[in-house]
Structure formats: structure tokens, C-alpha cells
Amino acid sequence: MTKDEYRKYMKKLRKEFSREERNNSNQSIMTKLIEMQCIKDAEWLYPFVSYGTEADTLNIIRYYLEGEGKGSKRIAVPKVHGEDMDFYEIKSMDDLEPGYMGIPEPIEKNPVKASDGVMIMPGLVFDRELNRIGYGRGYYDRYLHQYGSNNLIKAAIAFDFQVLKEDKIISDSHDIKPDILITDKDIYYCS
Numbered sequence: 001m002t003k004d005e006y007r008k009y010m011k012k013l014r015k016e017f018s019r020e021e022r023n024n025s026n027q028s029i030m031t032k033l034i035e036m037q038c039i040k041d042a043e044w045l046y047p048f049v050s051y052g053t054e055a056d057t058l059n060i061i062r063y064y065l066e067g068e069g070k071g072s073k074r075i076a077v078p079k080v081h082g083e084d085m086d087f088y089e090i091k092s093m094d095d096l097e098p099g100y101m102g103i104p105e106p107i108e109k110n111p112v113k114a115s116d117g118v119m120i121m122p123g124l125v126f127d128r129e130l131n132r133i134g135y136g137r138g139y140y141d142r143y144l145h146q147y148g149s150n151n152l153i154k155a156a157i158a159f160d161f162q163v164l165k166e167d168k169i170i171s172d173s174h175d176i177k178p179d180i181l182i183t184d185k186d187i188y189y190c191s
Contacts, residue, residue, distance in 0.1 A: 003133050003136070003169075006124065007136065010125050011053070011124065013162075014159065014162075015053055022053075022159075025055070025183075025184035026055060026059065026184075028185070029055055029157050029183065030059055030060055030063070032187060033120075033155070033182050036155075036180075036182070036187075038180070039118055039155075042118045042153070043073065043074060043116070043117055044073065044076065044112075044116060044118070045064060045074070045075050045076075045118055046075075046076050046114045046118065046119040046120065047060055047075070047119075047120040048077070048078060048121065049061070049078070049096065049104045049105065051101075051102070057157070058093075060120075061077070062093060065090070065091070065093065066093070074117075075090055076089045076090065076106075076110075076114065077096070078143075079099060079100075079106050080099065083142070084143070085139045085142075085143055087111070087112050088106035088112065089106075089109070089111075089112050113147050114147060115147060115151060116152060117152065117153070118152075118155055119144075119153070119154050119155065120155050120156065120157060121134075121154060121178055122135070123156050123158055124162065125164065125169065126162060126169070127164045127169045128165065129177075130179075130180075130189075131168065131171045131175070131177055132156065132169070132171075132175065132177050132178065141174050141176050145174065153180070154177075154179045155178055155179065155180040155181070156180070157181075157182050158181065158182075162183070163183060163186075163188065
């Protein structure tokens with residue numbers, strides 16, 4: 001399959017995922033994520049803001065802003081500006097408003113450079129070697145090439161069916177893969 005065919009196929013599978021399966025899988029992903037030592041140790045967390053049928057980050061963000069993890073992390077989320085994106089610190093869910101393509105984005109108050117901590121990247125398709133197919137716009141690849149740091153851990157979250165068990169994604173030289181992929185069923189590490 002081509003990258004576009006994979007994208008279309010995974011969007012279809014995510015759309016067909018039942019509400020109950022989605023809720024259970026999202027809870028499993030969140031539990032695994034907050035228990036990871038690299039997350040516990042991080043001062044900064046840079047999650048994407050989930051939208052539509054993506055694996056949920058809104059409850060992860062709420063956990064650290066309003067829930068049991070309140071005060072243990074500083075949270076910065078992305079905002080798209082044309083072909084680029086920047087991260088802005090948020091203090092509450094009220095700091096988000098509909099932005100690019102209706103996706104919740106931060107009100108521009110406190111820009112930060114994601115250079116230390118854990119970035120949670122989105123993706124549509126992954127393989128077992130953590131090659132990633134995103135949405136095709138390259139925002140994370142460009143951002144990480146420009147600002148990436150050796151101190152930044154790149155994690156991704158997805159439903160386990162988004163991981164190709166046999167096939168391998170042919171990546172381009174500019175593609176950046178996560179260090180860790182957390183799914184509802186497993187945790188994959190970059191080798």
C-alpha cells in the first residue's frame with residue numbers, strides 16, 4: 001500500500017471502532033503512559049490535542065492540569081501557523097479554542113521550545129520498528145528537525161490496530177520516528 005492508502009484504511013478502521021472499545025482502549029493507553037518512568041520523571045509534557053477518532057490525549061491533559069497528576073507537569077500543546085507549528089504552555093483546558101481544521105489549539109500566551117521532557121506525537125499508521133505515517137503535512141518532522149533536542153523523548157500513542165504487524169513502512173529521510181509507541185495492548189520501543 002502507498003502512504004495515502006494506509007492513511008485512508010486506518011481512518012476507516014478508527015471510524016468503525018465502537019465507542020466502548022475506544023473508551024476501554026483510551027483508558028489502557030492513558031494508564032500505561034502515566035506509569036512510564038520517562039513520563040514520571042519529565043517536568044514538561046508536549047502532547048498533541050486529540051480530535052475526532054484519534055487516540056485520546058484530552059483526558060491525559062486533564063489528568064495533569066486538573067486531576068490526580070495536577071501540578072506534576074507543565075503542559076504545552078501545538079498550534080499551527082501556516083506550514084509550521086509552535087507549542088504554547090497551557091494552565092487549564094480553558095486555554096484551548098478551536099483552531100486549524102477545528103482542532104483545539106492553545107490561545108497564544110506562553111510560547112515554549114520543546115527541548116526537554118516528553119513529546120506525544122500523533123500518527124495514523126506505525127510499524128513495529130516505529131516508522132510512522134502521519135497526516136501528510138510534516139508538522140512534527142519539521143518542528144523536530146528545527147528544535148529537536150537529545151533531551152526530548154518522542155512518544156506516540158495509537159490504538160494497537162494502527163500498528164502493522166507484518167508490513168514495514170518505507171520512510172523518507174526527513175521522517176522522524178518516535179522513541180516509544182504506547183498502544184492499548186503493548187509498548188513498542190525504537191531499536
